[in-house]
Structures are given as C-alpha cells and as structure tokens.
Amino acid sequence: MSQSFQDSPKFLTERLLRDGYGGTLAEYRAAGGYEQWRRAVTSLQPAEIIDLVKDSGLRGRGGAGFPTGLKWSFMPKDSGKPHYLLVNSDESEPGTFKDRLLLEKDPHLVLEGAAISAFAIGARTIYIYVRGEYVYPRECLDRAIQEAYEAGLLGQKLFGTDWSLDIYTHPGAGAYICGEETALMESLEGKRGHPRPKPPFPAGYGAWGQPTTINNVETVANARPILEHGAGAFRSVGTKNSPGTILVGVSGHVNRPGVYELPMGVPVRTVVDQVCGGMRNGKALKAFYVGGSSTGLLPAKDADVTLDHDAVRERGVMLGTAGLIVMDEDTSIIRATRVLADFYDHETCGQCSQCRVGMEWSYQIIRRIEEGRGHPSDLKTFADLIQNFSGGKTICAFADGAAMPFKTALLHFREEWEEAIRRANPQMADSPSEEPQTAGT
Amino acid sequence: MSEQTILTAELRQEFESLCERYPDRKAALLPILHRVQAIHGCLDRRAQQEVADFLGTSAVEVHGVVTFYPMFREKPIGKHLVSVCKNISCDLMGSDNLLAAIQRKFAVQPGETCTDPSFTLEAVQCQGACGYGPMMVVDGHYHENLDAAKAVQILEDLKA
Ligand SMILES: Cc1cc2nc3c(=O)[nH]c(=O)nc-3n(C[C@H](O)[C@H](O)[C@H](O)COP(=O)(O)O)c2cc1C
Ligand code: FES
Numbered sequence: 379m380s381q382s383f384q385d386s387p388k389f390l391t392e393r394l395l396r397d398g399y400g401g402t403l404a405e406y407r408a409a410g411g412y413e414q415w416r417r418a419v420t421s422l423q424p425a426e427i428i429d430l431v432k433d434s435g436l437r438g439r440g441g442a443g444f445p446t447g448l449k450w451s452f453m454p455k456d457s458g459k460p461h462y463l464l465v466n467s468d469e470s471e472p473g474t475f476k477d478r479l480l481l482e483k484d485p486h487l488v489l490e491g492a493a494i495s496a497f498a499i500g501a502r503t504i505y506i507y508v509r510g511e512y513v514y515p516r517e518c519l520d521r522a523i524q525e526a527y528e529a530g531l532l533g534q535k536l537f538g539t540d541w542s543l544d545i546y547t548h549p550g551a552g553a554y555i556c557g558e559e560t561a562l563m564e565s566l567e568g569k570r571g572h573p574r575p576k577p578p579f580p581a582g583y584g585a586w587g588q589p590t591t592i593n594n595v596e597t598v599a600n601a602r603p604i605l606e607h608g609a610g611a612f613r614s615v616g617t618k619n620s621p622g623t624i625l626v627g628v629s630g631h632v633n634r635p636g637v638y639e640l641p642m643g644v645p646v647r648t649v650v651d652q653v654c655g656g657m658r659n660g661k662a663l664k665a666f667y668v669g670g671s672s673t674g675l676l677p678a679k680d681a682d683v684t685l686d687h688d689a690v691r692e693r694g695v696m697l698g699t700a701g702l703i704v705m706d707e708d709t710s711i712i713r714a715t716r717v718l719a720d721f722y723d724h725e726t727c728g729q730c731s732q733c734r735v736g737m738e739w740s741y742q743i744i745r746r747i748e749e750g751r752g753h754p755s756d757l758k759t760f761a762d763l764i765q766n767f768s769g770g771k772t773i774c775a776f777a778d779g780a781a782m783p784f785k786t787a788l789l790h791f792r793e794e795w796e797e798a799i800r801r802a803n804p805q806m807a808d809s810p811s812e813e814p815q816t817a818g819t
Numbered sequence: 820m821s822e823q824t825i826l827t828a829e830l831r832q833e834f835e836s837l838c839e840r841y842p843d844r845k846a847a848l849l850p851i852l853h854r855v856q857a858i859h860g861c862l863d864r865r866a867q868q869e870v871a872d873f874l875g876t877s878a879v880e881v882h883g884v885v886t887f888y889p890m891f892r893e894k895p896i897g898k899h900l901v902s903v904c905k906n907i908s909c910d911l912m913g914s915d916n917l918l919a920a921i922q923r924k925f926a927v928q929p930g931e932t933c934t935d936p937s938f939t940l941e942a943v944q945c946q947g948a949c950g951y952g953p954m955m956v957v958d959g960h961y962h963e964n965l966d967a968a969k970a971v972q973i974l975e976d977l978k979a
Contacts, residue, residue: 460842472906472945510853510890511946513959546840551849551888554944568848568874570887586842627950629908635950671907701949703908717910721944724889 386641389603403525406486414605427498433609435621440594452581461501468557471670473701476625477595481515485522491598554725559592573774616642620686630704661706669698672779674786722780733777736767896939897932908949920967936977
C-alpha cells in the first residue's frame, strides 16, 4: 500500500518544491537533467526501455489510464516509415490544470521524458500539441526547446550516435475535442478536429498515416524518473495496479486549491482535509468530481475512496486526469450539471447525431429544471437521452464522458432533481419520474 | 480599401519555415492562422483566401477550419479581448458575479464590444486555471484568483 502523502517521493516535482528553481537548462542539468536521455541514446535499446516502463506499471495520465509500456509496444519495429510521438498538451478537461505546471515550471522535464519516450517507439520527430490558450506555457516550452538544441541535446547525431530528434510545439485553437487522440491528429494535420473511427489505431495508421503514439504530458514526464530510479522504486509508490505518483489538481471549495504530486491511492478525504487545508469557510463537503468533469461525481459519503484506477471504478466513476473538483454543502448539483451541459453542448464536434442532439437537448432540459420550469417527464426524458448517446454508440468517447457527470448527478442526488420538478409542478401528486400528467411545455 | 496583401514577403518567409516542420505543409494552417489573426485582427475572407493560396489548399477548407475552432474569428473585435471562464471550477468560485460586474460596469454583454475601454467580452469554457478561479484572460494573458473588484480594475486600466 501507499505510504503517507508527506513521505512519498516527488518524482516529478521535487525540483519545483525547492526555493528559487527557475526551470532553466542549467538548473535542470545541475539536478541530473538529460542524463537519462543521454543514457537512453548511448546505452539502452528501445525494447529495454519499453520493458522497463512495462515493469514500472506506468499508466497514462491523460484520462484513460492505459498501460504506457503496452501502448509503446504496439508500434511496429523496423517499419521503414517515419514514426511520430504526439505529446498531448490540450488539457481542456474541466477541472484539469496539472500539465500546465510542468510546462511552465519544468519544461525540460517534459522534453527529456518525451525524448526518451520517442526513442523507445522509434520516433525521430515529436509534436507537442498545446492548447491555443496556453500561450505562456508554449513560450516556456519553445524557449526550453531552443536551449536544448543549442546544447546539442536535440538535433542530429546526438551524443555521437546516429540518433536524431526534432521537437516542435503546435498550437490548438480552443476546441476541447482536439484532446481526443484521433481529433488531435486531424487538428495537427491542419483540419477540423473531427475524431476518426478506430480501427485503424494510431500505432498502425496515425498522423499522416504513419505509426504514431499519443501520450499525455505527465505520462511522458514519468519516463525520466522511471529510468533514473528504476521500475521497482516507481512501483514502491502507489498501489499494485496504479503505481507511482499522480499530479492531483484540486479546485473548488477548499482552502488551498492547487496541483499536488501525491502517491496514487491517497484517499480523497486526505486530499481535502490535509493536503488542501480543509473546506473553505468551515463548510461541509457535498460532492466531488473525481478526475475532471467527465469522470463523474461522488457524494461526500464516498470521500474515503482512494485515488487509484480500481478504487474509483468500484464506486462507478473514473480517475481521469485526477482533476478533483470539490463542492461544499451550498452547491446546487443542478446548476453544476447545467454548467457542464453548456460545456459539452459547446464542444461536441457534431459528427455523430446522438451526441450533437443529445448535448443540446440535455442542456435545454437541465436549464428549464434549474429555472423552475421542469416538466414532470423531464427526468425520464433526460435519462433516456443519456441512454441514447452513451455506451459506445459514437465515434469517440466524448459522449460517454459527458454521460458520466449527468448519470452520477441523477443517481446520487435524485431528491434534488425531483424536488425541483415538484416545485415547478405543485399539482403533481407523486413521483416526478412518471409519464407526463400535464400537457404543455 | 487598399489591395495590399496580408501575407507580406516577410510573413511568407516566416511561414515557409513553419511549413518545413511538417511532412505536409497544410499542417502549418493552425499556427499560420493564429499569426495572421494577431496581425490582421481577424480572419476575414481575404485573409482566408491568401492563406489558402499560400498553402496550396482551397478557401473552403480554410473556412471550414476557421469556423470550427473557437479561438478564430472572421470579424474584427475591440482593441482588447476579455475572456471570462464560466466553467465548473470557476463557477463554484463565483465567476458569474465577476461576469455580471463587468457587464454592469462597462455596459457590455458577452459577444459585444464596448468603447472606452475598448474590449470585446466573451464567456469561455475551462482555461486550465481551475485551481485559481475565478479567472479571465486579457489578450492571452491569464489573470487568476480574481474577484469582481479586481477584474473591473484590470479592465479600467485598459482605458486609453
Ligand atoms: C473528449 C476527449 C478529450 C480528451 N482530452 C485530452 C487532453 O486534453 N489531454 C490528454 O492528455 N488526453 C486527453 N484525452 C485522452 C486522449 O484521447 C488519449 O487517451 C491520451 O492523450 C493518451 O495519453 P496517455 O496514454 O498518456 O494517457 C481526451 C479524450 C477524449 C475522449
Ligand atoms: S473551470 Fe475555469 S479555468 Fe477551469
């Protein structure tokens, strides 16, 4: 099991916790920076690195928690084609702001981790797709890339070998869907961000039809500590199925919101009370979105849940990006759900009609319930709608992501919805979930 | 109106080096559009046509891209762009009060432009600053941990 959060190693943020660390190349190298990159290129085989990452048990930090070493092993060997690594820095999931910390404060860690990852999959070109709004984080990365080229850490014939590597940043332009890996590839190619049907999978047919791996910023950053400290050290933190640390971004009604590197398996209660100094204004906890809005919410009684993939799944939600959104007793779940419905309605790419229509319709229903105009049949219609657009019926996972906060809000806070409908329909006798008893809107 | 081209020789040269980063020059479309919008103020039909010609693609393709991405606009805006996050974490921290205060003080609604200070106001989705809300972005610069008074002051300071 995991140790207490205070004693847990800080694989990613140890430098940031030091006073005065500015993230320049000189400072990063003084802290052992790029030694693992050198080691990879000069003395390790790609297959060795993939095995090491497999042994570490590292799972993707971009939302789905897919085993990273396994993903890398899907890339063809000796394909004779150009391979690409795309680092996903789209970071647009509501409640998620952790990659930005690394991009701004320790960009060389991201570059070194990405470089090692690229070497493992045989990629000589990396594109870091940075959401368009992250102007400053992208500047930090661009500056770091330039420093690394000037120091001979990127470019041709690295460390006296035949290996070469180029890294470029690429800006998005405000579309959440471009964080979805196949939409990201379309967007990188200069098109609308419409997700592609899978198969084909990116490892076989990715960016420009070439073998491609897409990984989150935090995922690739972990490559350095795994090489540096070994798979065993990485596994000694966290849980069996969710090893290592995770950057938990806490927002909402706590005293000290922010990004914290914590061992996987830390209880939400500990994060709220100890890491973040408790609830703001001494209020009680009402509910929390576990790892970004698309993972769903849990009520306060579930705050004993630990932040690892298995534990949260047992409660019917997902770990996602570990963007923990904390809500106090005064929060309206209906309002929170409406705010999110507005988001999903705005961000659906529109390719699949269930999703396009489902998001808009959901928003309309929630909106009228919130405004005291809910119809007795609304909760049933809403549940039917969710049923209709979720469960893998669409090209990508966007609609299933949207279904999570909707479903969990209905499940855990049923009375709140029913109460709102009842207030809007004083003539109504009983359960608002029944078929319509009145006509009109 | 002058018939001067938007893509000057200098810009073309800059964009050529962008194109070299990719196996297909069309991939440079997003970075190019960002740059043209920053210089030209918006991506009107003329800008779209010039970019399409430069990349060897059609204006229809470019138009499809411009209209897909929320950060691109076809019409000019005020001198400044003010984007207030309305998504969940910021909403929990009172972003609606902040937005209302701005609307009241400067008599402007989201989607509209006011004159002194001259800015276009928009309410936007999550900006990746969730732990530091409420927040707004002014011309690409993040202002975090705001309250209504601080936000209004920042915008007052934009006055010519
Ligand atoms: C709608 C949608 C949005 C997504 N946004 C992001 C994102 O902003 N950043 C990210 O890393 N992954 C995002 N993902 C997950 C990616 O598709 C992909 O699984 C991930 O980048 C893989 O990296 P990992 O294996 O390192 O986690 C999103 C997925 C969906 C369905
Ligand atoms: S919700 Fe406002 S920045 Fe994320």
